[in-house]
Amino acid sequence: MTRHNTSDLIEAYLKKILEDSEIIEIRRTEMAQQFNCVPSQINYVINTRFTIQRGYTVASKRGGGGYIRIEKVKISDKHRFLEQVAELVDEALTEKNALAIIQKLYEEELLTQKEGNLILAVMAQSTLADYQEADKIRASLMRAVLERLSYEK
Incomplete structure (x- = not known):
């Protein structure tokens, strides 16, 4: 049985959602609660594993209605x-x-x-x-x- 760290689990979860959708919007605090981790760990995963080099763009909005939007780069272009x-x-x-x-x-x-x-x-x-x-x-x-x-x- 393979053990995965929390960052791997978060990455796998987000990539699974991205299989069905080109764009996802998440709330950092909700994700942190779901994975029982600190919000900065969500930032870490997004900043290191969802980069343009890996085929993703990330945008965020801070504040009460804030979100993090992850989008697959459209490789047709x-x-x-x-x-x-x-x-x-x-x-x-x-x-x-x-x-x-x-x-x-x-x-x-x-x-x-x-x-x-x-x-x-x-x-x-x-x-x-x-x-x-x-x-x-x-x-x-x-x-x-x-x-x-x-x-x-």
């Missing part, structure tokens, strides 16, 4: 998806975030498995280990990949 991902690539990009982006590009069939693996090899920490600004180099490489993909699709 691949060019817009690539633009949104490119906007999130700052001056520096960690290997972990590069992996998440490449994984999503593969899942959305914007890259083949072979292409994804080649790009991951180029962006790997072990490849860029001799460079002081490896995260900046990785970000530059990722922007170039995203730009090139947007021209081809």
Whole structure:
């Protein structure tokens, strides 16, 4: 029997709802009560597991009638998806975030498995280990990949 932590359970619950609906709106406090956790844990799950790199956009409204809206990115508009991902690539990009982006590009069939693996090899920490600004180099490489993909699709 596999044990899952609360964050995994929250993520699975939200993804299950998103299977049937493109957009969901949740109330943080209600979710926290449902999962018997603090509201900040709901924020953590949303901020780390429902990112544009993973194919989601998140909007929120604070206050008494506040909500958190999670929406699947409409992949039929691949060019817009690539633009949104490119906007999130700052001056520096960690290997972990590069992996998440490449994984999503593969899942959305914007890259083949072979292409994804080649790009991951180029962006790997072990490849860029001799460079002081490896995260900046990785970000530059990722922007170039995203730009090139947007021209081809």
